[in-house]
Amino acid sequence: MYRIFLSWRFLRSRRTNLIGVFGIFLAVGALILILSIMTGFLEETRRSARGSLSDLIITMPPYSESRRPRDPAPVLEVLRRDERVEGASAHLGWMCILTRQDERSLRILVDSQSSEIAGIKLTGIDPATEDNATEFRPSLDKVGRNDDGEIVAPRLRVANLDDPFAAPPDYDASVGRPRASVIVGEKVMTYHGLRRGSFITLMTAVPDPASDTGWSAKKREFVVAGCFRSGENEIDLERVYIDRGQLARFLAGVSEDDPVPEDSILYSEVLVKLKDYARDADDVRASIGASLYRSGLIDESCSIRTWEEFRGALLGAIENERVLMGIMLSLILVVAGFTIFAILSMMVTEKRRDIGILTALGATPRGVLVLFLLIGFWDALIGALSGALVGTWMAIKIDPFERWLSGTFGVQIFNREVYLFDSIPSVVTPIAVAAIVIGAFVCTLVFAAIPAWRAASLDPVEALRNE
Amino acid sequence: MSERGDIVLSARGVVKRFRSGDGELEILHGIDLDLRAGERLALMGPSGAGKSTLLHVLGLLERPTHGTVDLDGRDAWSLSTQERAHLRNHHIGFVFQFYHLLPELDAVENVMLPAMIAQSRGDFREDRHAHIAKALELLSNFGLAHRLHHRPAQLSGGERQRVALARALFLDPPLLIADEPTGNLDRDTGELVLELLFRAQQERNLSLLLVTHDERLAERCGRVLRLEAGRIVGALPGRG
Numbered sequence: 001m002y003r004i005f006l007s008w009r010f011l012r013s014r015r016t017n018l019i020g021v022f023g024i025f026l027a028v029g030a031l032i033l034i035l036s037i038m039t040g041f042l043e044e045t046r047r048s049a050r051g052s053l054s055d056l057i058i059t060m061p062p063y064s065e066s067r068r069p070r071d072p073a074p075v076l077e078v079l080r081r082d083e084r085v086e087g088a089s090a091h092l093g094w095m096c097i098l099t100r101q102d103e104r105s106l107r108i109l110v111d112s113q114s115s116e117i118a119g120i121k122l123t124g125i126d127p128a129t130e131d132n133a134t135e136f137r138p139s140l141d142k143v144g145r146n147d148d149g150e151i152v153a154p155r156l157r158v159a160n161l162d163d164p165f166a167a168p169p170d171y172d173a174s175v176g177r178p179r180a181s182v183i184v185g186e187k188v189m190t191y192h193g194l195r196r197g198s199f200i201t202l203m204t205a206v207p208d209p210a211s212d213t214g215w216s217a218k219k220r221e222f223v224v225a226g227c228f229r230s231g232e233n234e235i236d237l238e239r240v241y242i243d244r245g246q247l248a249r250f251l252a253g254v255s256e257d258d259p260v261p262e263d264s265i266l267y268s269e270v271l272v273k274l275k276d277y278a279r280d281a282d283d284v285r286a287s288i289g290a291s292l293y294r295s296g297l298i299d300e301s302c303s304i305r306t307w308e309e310f311r312g313a314l315l316g317a318i319e320n321e322r323v324l325m326g327i328m329l330s331l332i333l334v335v336a337g338f339t340i341f342a343i344l345s346m347m348v349t350e351k352r353r354d355i356g357i358l359t360a361l362g363a364t365p366r367g368v369l370v371l372f373l374l375i376g377f378w379d380a381l382i383g384a385l386s387g388a389l390v391g392t393w394m395a396i397k398i399d400p401f402e403r404w405l406s407g408t409f410g411v412q413i414f415n416r417e418v419y420l421f422d423s424i425p426s427v428v429t430p431i432a433v434a435a436i437v438i439g440a441f442v443c444t445l446v447f448a449a450i451p452a453w454r455a456a457s458l459d460p461v462e463a464l465r466n467e
Numbered sequence: 468m469s470e471r472g473d474i475v476l477s478a479r480g481v482v483k484r485f486r487s488g489d490g491e492l493e494i495l496h497g498i499d500l501d502l503r504a505g506e507r508l509a510l511m512g513p514s515g516a517g518k519s520t521l522l523h524v525l526g527l528l529e530r531p532t533h534g535t536v537d538l539d540g541r542d543a544w545s546l547s548t549q550e551r552a553h554l555r556n557h558h559i560g561f562v563f564q565f566y567h568l569l570p571e572l573d574a575v576e577n578v579m580l581p582a583m584i585a586q587s588r589g590d591f592r593e594d595r596h597a598h599i600a601k602a603l604e605l606l607s608n609f610g611l612a613h614r615l616h617h618r619p620a621q622l623s624g625g626e627r628q629r630v631a632l633a634r635a636l637f638l639d640p641p642l643l644i645a646d647e648p649t650g651n652l653d654r655d656t657g658e659l660v661l662e663l664l665f666r667a668q669q670e671r672n673l674s675l676l677l678v679t680h681d682e683r684l685a686e687r688c689g690r691v692l693r694l695e696a697g698r699i700v701g702a703l704p705g706r707g
Contacts, residue, residue: 002584364552461523
């Protein structure tokens with residue numbers, strides 16, 4: 001009985017123990033907070049990357065020598081027949097340059113140092129079938145927050161969600177004015193100073209066997225129907241959505257109201273969304289790939305990839321950072337362990353005589369060992385539990401906390417513009433918290449074991465002589 | 468309870484050597500000693516004669532190089548560490564020159580310490596009230612009723628030694644080992660502690676092994692052994 005009683009008394013009588021407890025508290029709290037934020041970053045990034053990429057991406061270069069059908073319908077039909085597939089949609093992508101009639105366009109074109117904007121990825125989509133395959137539609141009414149983190153009144157980013165490419169309601173589409181509309185990324189909107197109803201000119205080049213160079217230039221004016229926010233910086237900065245048919249007409253060089261010529265390019269990739277990505281991704285990729293290939297709908301120039309393969313480097317980097325952070329922060333735990341070791345070693349030296357007294361009164365060496373281990377145990381218990389509580393609480397309340405810090409000290413800690421997250425992402429996983437707490441216990445007990453063992457192997461006579 | 472005359476503690480051929488530099492230093496050269504129930508035995512001798520070492524060997528704190536120490540009819544140094552700790556706990560009460568109380572505990576807790584060590588948490592809880600009552604009784608008998616919840620630092624030397632004496636008696640051990648119990652006290656205080664020590668010894672029919680420098684103190688014991696250079700050189704009957 002004396003072990004628990006005395007360990008608690010010894011602990012309370014030595015204020016230096018608080019340093020050890022505080023060290024463990026700090027390490028556990030920081031580990032939980034930082035790892036929760038890193039996990040949140042990872043999940044948020046996965047989510048936003050996924051939103052624009054779909055589960056499977058079948059890339060089909062339009063200019064292959066094969067006799068693949070020009071229309072995506074047969075491929076889409078095969079895909080939609082598969083019961084594991086939630087939806088499929090054909091895209092046509094084309095790189096463009098965006099200009100408009102003001103000086104800003106010139107400034108953007110001559111700014112060789114800018115990392116903000118390169119070309120525009122003009123993406124032709126079918127708004128009707130897009131819903132099931134990508135997160136195009138949610139990106140049209142995603143709320144934003146201002147710099148203070150307040151939600152800007154959730155406004156519709158386009159006039160009509162059911163017909164997103166409709167021109168703005170008050171738009172006068174008289175002769176001579178652009179009749180095709182585009183939906184630009186939120187960052188494109190602000191960077192070029194656009195509004196709903198603004199005109200933009202898109203320029204690009206298309207292959208043209210009749211031309212000397214093999215290419216001919218195309219340009220056309222479009223009206224901005226609205227903007228979208230995917231949450232991923234690169235996409236919101238570079239992507240412009242357009243109706244796939246209108247893109248085909250633009251590239252073919254025919255008017256907005258004419259039928260699409262037969263030999264024009266209609267799609268360059270097919271996006272597939274699965275009902276259960278985690279379960280089916282690999283199976284579907286293999287089986288669908290095989291059946292599409294058999295029916296001559298894809299050939300060697302095509303590829304089927306999961307979205308993770310596209311974002312592999314980014315996701316890998318964040319995961320890597322998370323592991324590295326974990327390792328670095330674990331070092332705090334080791335330092336806290338050293339503190340416990342130093343304090344307990346001091347205590348054993350200081351308590352030599354008491355150890356001798358206990359032995360004389362009938363304590364066994366094992367009892368003395370347990371007594372000092374228990375002191376470490378209490379340190380770990382108090383430090384780890386309070387650290388877990390505060391760390392978890394802060395991870396959950398990180399947003400108000402960050403805003404309070406920013407407000408109080410006038411420093412912006414989390415730049416929402418840079419990360420494009422509306423709030424600091426943070427995901428507390430109970431298993432991680434448990435692992436950190438257990439780790440703190442193991443670390444502390446290992447470090448406490450050394451002085452405890454020294455206390456147990458003290459010669460009681462030597463200890464008693466110590467006056 | 469042992470009859471008067473039964474042997475409580477018996478040492479045979481106790482030799483103790485210490486490693487010292489390259490060679491070995493022999494401190495005790497074969498000590499034979501018997502202590503009967505209810506007997507007061509004083510151990511005297513000049514500094515460095517080996518008194519403390521002998522006391523530690525007999526008190527089961529230091530293993531002899533050769534020889535045996537029988538306590539409670541068992542060869543104590545052939546027992547396991549656990550069993551020997553149990554013997555110390557139940558059969559020996561120690562009183563040291565420097566009191567050796569735990570500074571974190573108050574008087575009552577210090578007195579109950581042997582029971583805390585002896586019992587598991589559950590058992591101690593069950594007996595807690597009995598233990599506290601017993602500690603209070605002992606301390607009151609020693610005139611410390613007003614000092615129950617003072618820590619050692621708040622007690623005078625004499626008070627500390629009385630607490631230590633109460634602790635030594637707490638589990639009613641048959642053997643009391645006192646190492647210069649008055650060596651650190653002034654004459655009057657020492658006298659008071661001795662009174663209490665001898666009274667308890669008589670009332671409980673304990674065997675007392677007393678190490679002292681003090682001739683007059685030794686005279687009050689039933690038997691006096693003189694230790695010189697690790698050998699017993701003379702045994703005198705005392706007055707006590």
